[in-house]
Amino acid sequence: METFASFRVGGQRVYGMVHLPEPDLNGIPRPAHGFPGVVILHGFTGDRSGDHRLLPLLSRHLADRGIASLRFDFRGSGESEGDFSEMTVSREVEDAVAGFGYFKDLPEIDPKRAMLLGFSMGGLVAALSAPKVNPHRLALWAPALPELWLRMLPGGHLPPAIMDQGGWPIGREFLLEMTRLDPLKAAGQYRGQARVFHGDADTAVPIEMGMRYAQALGCDTIAIPGGTHTFDSLETTEMLYKVTGEFLLGN
Known part of the structure; x- marks a missing residue:
């Protein structure tokens, strides 16, 4: 079952989609304490659909295996309120925390088995x-590190206000904040299961960035042979869905 989701962050409305398994259709047992579920975070300049429908098809793949999910557009992206020029990583962390709370409070979700998945900057x-x-x-x-965006600075200097990046208005505060972020340190503070x-x-x-995250988390890196950044082949997408689902189910 797929239903629209909406919650507020900082007075702005965030829109998304909740996917729930349907035990009566696919034979999955209905858990006594709710379904395990995952909140999915999209990447830079992306939205809750992702490239070549990567994220909705992931949600449907997971639902068929008994895992619920929430996909949403960060503020300033997709259909959510806000302007992209206001976007910073800190604001997206606020959205992620709010979305996670919204999701795990749904009556169909087991709050003790609420999980998190981030793609690219969503991984950061x-x-x-x-x-x-x-x-x-x-x-x-494919989690990214701040150094990717610091390379965007013209001559190594911050723009005075808005930088036009292929039609996307990148705010000065987004780039300024990137110099202060330490996602690897934060990853090292997480004590749960990661991959x-x-x-x-x-x-x-580059995959070396993923390996640095894995080292900080004390977990494995699963290399997808031939996988590009957006896993843009049927074979690599199928493999990605398979190994991700196995991890989220605890296999």
Whole structure:
């Protein structure tokens, strides 16, 4: 079952989609204390659909295996309220914490098995959010590090106000904050089960970044052979869904 979700952060409305397993249709036992579930965080300039429907198809894959999920658009992205020029990682962490609280309070969800998954910059946000929400499990897809955005600075200097990045208005505060963020330190403070998934052909966010996250988390890195940053082949997407689902189910 798929239903629209909405919650407020800082007076602005955030929109998303909740996916719930349907035991009567796929033969999955109905848990006595609610379904395990995962909150999914999209990447930079992305939205809750992701490239080539990567995230809704993940949610449906998981629902068929008994795992609920929430996908939402960060403020300033997709259909959520706010302007992209206001976007900072700290604001996205606020959205992630609020979304996680909204999700685990749903009557269909087992709050003790609420999990977190972040893709690309969403992985950075997930790492910073994990010590705050203490998810049952933490999955990072191709997680990025701040140094990727610091390379955007013209001549190494901050722009006076808004920088036009391919039509996206990047605010000065977003770049200024990147110099202060330490997602690896935050990852090291998380004490739950974690796993990093990274395509070995990722040129946007090199797999070495995923390995640094895994080292901080004390967990494994699962390399997806031939996987690009957005896992843009049927074979790599299928493998990514399979190993992610197995991890979230505790296999």
